[in-house]
Amino acid sequence: MTRTRAPFGRRPAPVTAREEHGAYVVIRCHDRFGPSPQPGQFYMLAAAERWGGGDGERPFLPRAFSVLRVAVGELQFLIEDVGPGSRRLSELGPGDDLALVGPLGNGFAPPRDDRVPILVGGGVGIAPLAIWQDELRAGGTESPGLLGFRDERHAKGAALLTHASVATDDGSVGHHGLVTELLADELDGRADDVEVYACGPPLMLEAVRAICTDWSVPAQLALESGMACGFGACFGCVVPTVDGYVRLCVDGPVLDAHKLQSALVAGAGH
Amino acid sequence: MSVDFCGIELAHPVINGSGTFDAIAAHRAFGDELFERFPFAAFVSKTVTLEPRQGNPPPRLWEVPGGLINSIGLPNKGLSGYLEHDLPFLANLPVPLIVNVMGFSRDEVAELVAAFAERPEVSALELNVSCPNVETGLVMGADPGETARLVDRVRALTDKPLIVKLTPNATDVPAVARAAEQAGADAVSLINTLKGMALDPRTGGPWLGGVTGGVSGAAVRAIALAQVHAVAQAVEIPTIGMGGVQAGRDGLDLMRAGAALVGIGTESFRDPAAGERIASELGELLANSAV
Numbered sequence: 001m002t003r004t005r006a007p008f009g010r011r012p013a014p015v016t017a018r019e020e021h022g023a024y025v026v027i028r029c030h031d032r033f034g035p036s037p038q039p040g041q042f043y044m045l046a047a048a049e050r051w052g053g054g055d056g057e058r059p060f061l062p063r064a065f066s067v068l069r070v071a072v073g074e075l076q077f078l079i080e081d082v083g084p085g086s087r088r089l090s091e092l093g094p095g096d097d098l099a100l101v102g103p104l105g106n107g108f109a110p111p112r113d114d115r116v117p118i119l120v121g122g123g124v125g126i127a128p129l130a131i132w133q134d135e136l137r138a139g140g141t142e143s144p145g146l147l148g149f150r151d152e153r154h155a156k157g158a159a160l161l162t163h164a165s166v167a168t169d170d171g172s173v174g175h176h177g178l179v180t181e182l183l184a185d186e187l188d189g190r191a192d193d194v195e196v197y198a199c200g201p202p203l204m205l206e207a208v209r210a211i212c213t214d215w216s217v218p219a220q221l222a223l224e225s226g227m228a229c230g231f232g233a234c235f236g237c238v239v240p241t242v243d244g245y246v247r248l249c250v251d252g253p254v255l256d257a258h259k260l261q262s263a264l265v266a267g268a269g270h
Numbered sequence: 271m272s273v274d275f276c277g278i279e280l281a282h283p284v285i286n287g288s289g290t291f292d293a294i295a296a297h298r299a300f301g302d303e304l305f306e307r308f309p310f311a312a313f314v315s316k317t318v319t320l321e322p323r324q325g326n327p328p329p330r331l332w333e334v335p336g337g338l339i340n341s342i343g344l345p346n347k348g349l350s351g352y353l354e355h356d357l358p359f360l361a362n363l364p365v366p367l368i369v370n371v372m373g374f375s376r377d378e379v380a381e382l383v384a385a386f387a388e389r390p391e392v393s394a395l396e397l398n399v400s401c402p403n404v405e406t407g408l409v410m411g412a413d414p415g416e417t418a419r420l421v422d423r424v425r426a427l428t429d430k431p432l433i434v435k436l437t438p439n440a441t442d443v444p445a446v447a448r449a450a451e452q453a454g455a456d457a458v459s460l461i462n463t464l465k466g467m468a469l470d471p472r473t474g475g476p477w478l479g480g481v482t483g484g485v486s487g488a489a490v491r492a493i494a495l496a497q498v499h500a501v502a503q504a505v506e507i508p509t510i511g512m513g514g515v516q517a518g519r520d521g522l523d524l525m526r527a528g529a530a531l532v533g534i535g536t537e538s539f540r541d542p543a544a545g546e547r548i549a550s551e552l553g554e555l556l557a558n559s560a561v
Contacts, residue, residue, distance in 0.1 A: 008303040009543025052336065052488070052540070060487060061333055062540060101542060104299055226331045228338055229539035232295020235316075235342045236331035245324055245345065250295045266479065267329030 004038050006102050006231075010062075012048055013100050016074065018093040022156025024124060025079045025090040029098050032073060039132035040107030040222055040254045042066045044230040045077065047088050048097035059085035064227045066128035066199070066253070067103065068160065075100075078127040078160070104230045105253050108132050108197055108220055115195040115218070117143040119161070120183050120208055122200025123154060128222050129199060130160050143197075146186065148179025148204060180207040191215040196257075198222070205263035212257050219257035223248055225265050239265050271553045273311075275508060275531055276431035276456045278366050278393050280311035284521065284549040287459075287512045287535035288314045288370035288396060288435065289342070294359050296542060305364055309545030310534070314368045315352075315360060317398045320378050322348035327479030332468040337487020337514070337536060339466045341480030344372065344398075349385055361391035370435065372398035375405050376423040387428035394431040397421070397455075400439070400462050411437040414449035421453035433510065436460040436501065443497050444504035451505045459510035459533065460501060461494045487536040488514045495527055502528020516544075518551025522559070525552075 013029040020026075037043075044062035046052075052060035063085040069076040079090040092098065108128070111117050117136055119129040126147055136143045145164040149155040152172040158164045166174030167182050175182055179200075187194065198208040199222035212219035225248045228234040238245035239252070241259045246252065248265075257263075271282045286309075293313055297304050325345030332339045347355060360367050369392050373379035379397065386392045399411030399420065410416045411434070421434060434450040436443055438461040447458045463484020468477040476482070494513020502509045511524035512533025521532035532552065537544040 003298075005301040006299055008300040008307055009546070010541035046540070058333055058335055060336055060540075061338060099541075226329055228331055228340070228536075229542070231299040231542055232292045233290060233542070234331070234340065234539050235289075235292075235325060235345055236328075236340060238325065238328055238330065238345075240328075245328075247295070250298055266327065267331075267477070 003106055004035050004041060004103050006104055007033055010099050010101050013075065013098040015092045015094055015096045015098060021159060023080055023154045024157045026068065026160070027077050027079055027089065027092055027098070029075050030073055031075045031100070034075070035103065036070055037067045037075070037103030038107035039135050040066065040128045041103035041105050042230070042253055043075070043077070043100045043102030043104065045089055046099045047092055048099045051088060051099070059088055061228050062099070062101065062230070063089065064224070064230055064249070066222060067131055068127040069131050069134060078124055078157070080124040101230060105249055106251070108222070108254050111195040112218055116193055117141065118183070118186055118194050118196050119143050119145045120179060120196055120198040120200070121145060122148040122179055122204040123150065125200035125222070126157055126160060127199070129197065132197060133161055146179050146182040148200065149173070178207065179204060180211060183208065184211060187211065187215050187217060191217050195219070202264045209257045209260060209263045220254050221257055221260070221263055222254045223252055223263065223265055226267050271556065273530070275312075276394065278312065278431065280366070280531070282311045282549045282553060283525070283531045284310060284545050284552060285312045285368075285510070285531055285533055286310045286314050286538065286545060287533040288398065289316045289344075290535035291538050292316065293363060294356060300542065307543065307546055308364050309538070309543055309549070310365060311549070312366045312368055312393065313360065313363050314370055314396060315356070316346055317344045317370045317372045318346055318349060318352045318382065319344060319372055320349050320381060322346065322351055329477060329479055332477050332483070334466070334468070334485065334489060337485055337489035339468055339478065339483040339485050340463070341478040341483030343480055349382060353385070357389065357391055366393035367391055368394045368396055368433070370396040370398050372401050374401065375403060376420050379420060380424050380427060383424040384427045387430060392430065394433060395428065396433040396435050396459060397424070398435050400435070400437040409437065409439070411446060412440040414442070414445045417446050418449040418453040421450050421455050425454035431456040433457040433459050435462055437462045438493065438497055439465050444500045447501045447505050451507050455507060457508045457510060458501060458505060459512065461490065461497050461513045464490055464493065486514070488516055490514045491520060495523055498524050498529050499527035515548065518548050518555050521548055521552040522555045
C-alpha cells in the first residue's frame with residue numbers, strides 16, 4: 001500500500017473547534033493544503049504560539065498524534081492532557097493555529113484474505129481506530145470496536161466509535177476488566193476469519209500481540225515511541241523488531257505483530 | 271548570496287548538521303517536493319563507520335527546556351552498505367554532498383577517507399572526532415595531539431576538502447581547532463552536542479538507553495556562539511557554525527562571530543523545511559547588514 005505523502009514543511013492549520021469527551025479533547029482544524037491521510041497515519045503537532053521558539057520552556061518538540069477522523073479539508077485529533085505538549089494542544093480552540101507536518105508514516109493495510117476486522121483500542125489509542133472504522137464502513141465492512149479505559153470519565157471516548165464494547169479498569173462502564181478479555185471472547189472460534197487492528201498503551205498492545213500470536217490471528221499494531229521529528233531524521237523512535245531496530249516514524253507506526261517479539265516499547269506510554 | 275566554501279560553490283550559507291536530516295527517509299515522507307525545495311545548500315550525511323551499527327538501545331530521546339538530549343549511537347549501514355545503498359541516491363541530490371565519517375582508530379578513519387576520496391559524488395569529507403580512539407582511550411577530538419595525528423594520517427589520502435567536526439566536550443576547543451588546521455584540515459565545524467543526562471522520574475535511573483546523550487537545540491545556542499567565536503579567532507580556515515539555530519537572526523550571530531557557513535540541526539526536527547526559511551531570513555539580514 002503506497003503511503004499518502006506529506007507536503008514538505010510545517011504548515012499552519014486553523015483550529016475550528018474544540019470538543020470535550022470526558023478526559024479527552026477533540027481538536028478539529030482546517031487543513032486547506034494537506035492531502036487526505038490514510039487511517040493509521042499520523043501528524044506532528046505543535047501550537048503555533050507559545051511552543052518553544054527559544055524561550056527556554058517546554059514543550060519544544062512537536063508531538064506525534066494519529067489522525068482521529070477526517071472530513072473535507074478538516075482533520076481531527078484526540079488529545080489527552082498528560083504532559084506539557086498535550087496540555088498545550090488540549091487548550092487550543094477556535095482562533096488558535098496548529099502547526100503541523102503530515103500525514104506521516106504507514107497506516108493500516110486492508111484485512112488479508114477477506115478476514116473480518118476487529119478493532120481493539122485503549123485510552124487515547126482509540127484515535128486511529130475511528131478513522132479506520134469510518135473507512136472500512138465506507139467500503140461496506142462493519143467492524144466492531146473493543147475499547148478499554150481507566151474509568152467512566154475516560155470511557156466517554158467510546159462514543160467516538162460506533163458499535164463499541166467497553167471494558168473499564170474500575171468496572172464503572174461495561175466489562176470490569178481488560179479489553180483483551182473481550183478480545184479473547186471475540187476470537188473464540190473465529191481465529192481463522194478475523195484480523196485484529198490495535199492501538200493503545202504498551203501493556204495492552206503486548207497483551208493483544210501475545211493473544212493474537214497464540215491464536216495465529218494476524219494483527220496490525222499502531223505503536224507509539226518518543227519521536228522528535230516524525231520523518232526519519234532523528235533516529236530517536238526506533239523499536240526492536242525481528243529485522244533489528246526500525247524507525248517507527250517511517251517504517252511504522254503500524255507494524256505487523258509478527259515483526260515484534262514484544263510490543264513493550266522502551267520509553268513509550270511515558 | 272552564493273558562497274564559495276573550500277572551492278565548492280554553494281547557493282547560500284545554510285547547510286545541515288550531520289545526523290540531523292536523512293534525505294532518503296525525508297524523500298519517503300515528502301516525495302519529490304523535497305528535491306524541489308531542498309532546504310540546505312550542501313547535504314552532510316549521517317556518520318558512516320567502517321562496519322554497520324544498530325545504534326543505542328531505546329529510549330534515545332529526552333526533551334529538555336529549549337531542546338533535547340539524544341543518545342542515538344550512530345546507526346548506519348557501514349561503509350559498503352552506504353556505498354551500495356545510500357550513495358547512489360544521495361548523488362542525485364540537487365546540492366553538493368559532504369560525507370561524515372568516524373573510526374575507532376586512525377587506520378579505520380584512513381580506510382574510510384581513502385574509500386570516499388575516489389568517489390566523484392562526494393564533494394568534501396567531514397571527520398567526526400567525538401569518538402574514543404580504542405588504541406589510546408582518548409576521545410580524538412578532545413585532545414589537540416590526537417586530532418593532529420588523525421588529520422596528519424588521512425590528509426594525504428584525499429584532495430577533497432577535509433572538515434573536522436569539533437566536539438564541545440573538550441578543555442580547549444580552539445587548541446584542537448589549531449591542531450587540525452596545522453595538520454592540514456581545510457575547515458572546522460562546531461558545535462557537536464554537549465554531553466547531558468536525564469533520569470527516569472519513575473526509577474531514578476538513567477532514562478536514555480545509552481545512559482548519557484548529547485544536548486542540542488536552543489538551549490545550547492549561547493555556548494555555540496562562544497565556541498564558534500573562540501575558534502574563528504584561533505584559525506584561518508573557514509568555520510561552520512551550528513548550535514541552536516532557529517532563525518536567520520541566530521545564523522547572522524554565528525557569522526558575525528566568524529562562521530563562514532551555518533548549520534541547522536534540531537530545528538529541522540521541529541520543521542523539516544526550517545533550513546529553507548532560515549536561509550531566506552539570513553539572506554535578507556545579510557543583504558541589509560555588513561557582517
